[in-house]
Amino acid sequence: MKYTMALAALAAFTAFSPAQAEVTSKGDPAKAQQLVTSVCAACHGADGNSMAPANPSLAGQHAEYITKQLMNFKSGERKNAIMQGIVSSNNLTPDDMKNLGAYFAAQTPKPGSAKNKALALEGEKIFKGGNASSGVPACAACHGPTGAGIPVQFPRLASQHSEYILSQLNNFRTGERANDGGKMMRIIAAKLTDQEMKAVAEYISGLH
Missing domain, CATH: 1.10.760.10 (Cytochrome c-like domain)
Known part of the structure; x- marks a missing residue:
């Protein structure tokens, strides 16, 4: 599944x-x-x-x-x-x-580190496997298992500040940010709970 x-x-x-x-x-x-x-x-x-x-x-x-x-x-x-x-x-x-x-x-990104390990573990499950019960796809499907993304289509997420990731997920959810192709991030963010957003953002901050 x-x-x-x-x-x-x-x-x-x-x-x-x-x-x-x-x-x-x-x-x-x-x-x-x-x-x-x-x-x-x-x-x-x-x-x-x-x-x-x-x-x-x-x-x-x-x-x-x-x-x-x-x-x-x-x-x-x-x-x-x-x-x-x-x-x-x-x-x-x-x-x-x-x-x-x-x-x-061309600049070299500095590796980040998740501050809340327990929360990051929750986020890892969603990032890698999604949530079948709510129809949330795995983040890794588009952004890659290490958060490297795919040039042109999908941005790199690895080691990004968890606070920034969380703010953007919230912006997609509310529609304040609406420059995603095919409304893909708005659709996904609308299915995420507050806890899932925080967990995914925390996990992403520690990806290298």
Whole structure:
């Protein structure tokens, strides 16, 4: 049953949007250096390893995913007052966004560690096997068993701050975040309990 659910989830969610297809061309990490120093480093770290749990670490994230998020902030498809303001006030161009994606993708992520081991064990079960009774597919079906994700389609999650993961799951659940292809994360988040969200987020924070 778990295996079938994982395959079904993967088959249903592997299609990616036209916006994602537009960001597959390569950026130049060197050209992003000035922007990183002046704009990004304060929240995400110069090397993409954020020290603040509320701000996502970007080191090692897929370039296409980062670029797509920046494009979505600029278009308003993804809502966040701070990021929308940063993208707009600095007038980031499509090339800037591709360059930033390439820069952070090239950085080395620092391994995280789950703080609550018991909670992480609960999360591991959902991440690897889903919840058949509520129709929640295994997170690993799309994000990989180690949380590495799949370039273009699905983001890297490994070692991401648990607080950030939890906030995004809640945003998907409420619809505040709605830039997921085919509403896949909104559908999944709506089926997760508060406890399951916390457990999955904790487990992800310790993945390497």
